[in-house]
Amino acid sequence: DVKVTQSSRYLVKRTGEKVFLECVQDMDHENMFWYRQDPGLGLRLIYFSYDVKMKEKGDIPEGYSVSREKKERFSLILESASTNQTSMYLCASSRTGLNSPLHFGNGTRLTVT
């Protein structure tokens, strides 16, 4: 079974802090994704990566950056956390191939105060 692991389930940070959210997958998947999920807005794509050191902006990249130095690890960085970045963050991965299903981690609930 595919396992996508997010390093923290809950995180509380202060406004202005730099925040790192880590995601690791164990199935050698080429593609990795970061989403945020908010009530009433659903899931929105922040960034994705289809290969090591490659990244593409999703629908809402502002205020975020990402890093993919190794195939199995995809990090989301909040350069200067703000209260409107309080959300559930979900990491996902999939194989190359447009018919490969997406597999999600359990999410990180981030609160910025």
Place this chain on the structure above:
Amino acid sequence: KQEVTQIPAALSVPEGENLVLNCSFTDSAIYNLQWFRQDPGKGLTSLLLIQSSQREQTSGRLNASLDKSSGRSTLYIAASQPGDSATYLCAVKNDGSYQLTFGKGTKLSVIP
């Protein structure tokens, strides 16, 4: 721009009932459609993926159908159980895209 709609937003049924969840999308140029389940405070679990050339997929008590030309998919759950209570989301992948467009989900409650 692709839009995915799931109606109703919430559904409550008695245990043992068969039920259908609906998903509609505006752009029929899709590559596939995927159904997910999400338990409270957790990530999404992939249930079924239907390729655009397929009409349906089955897994246990779940059956998903796809009518690409009309922009609709249904998820049929047979003999519902309290453990089926969760939010069900559908998502479509458009031709030539890495991205999925998600619906906002249907929250299902199965009452014992």
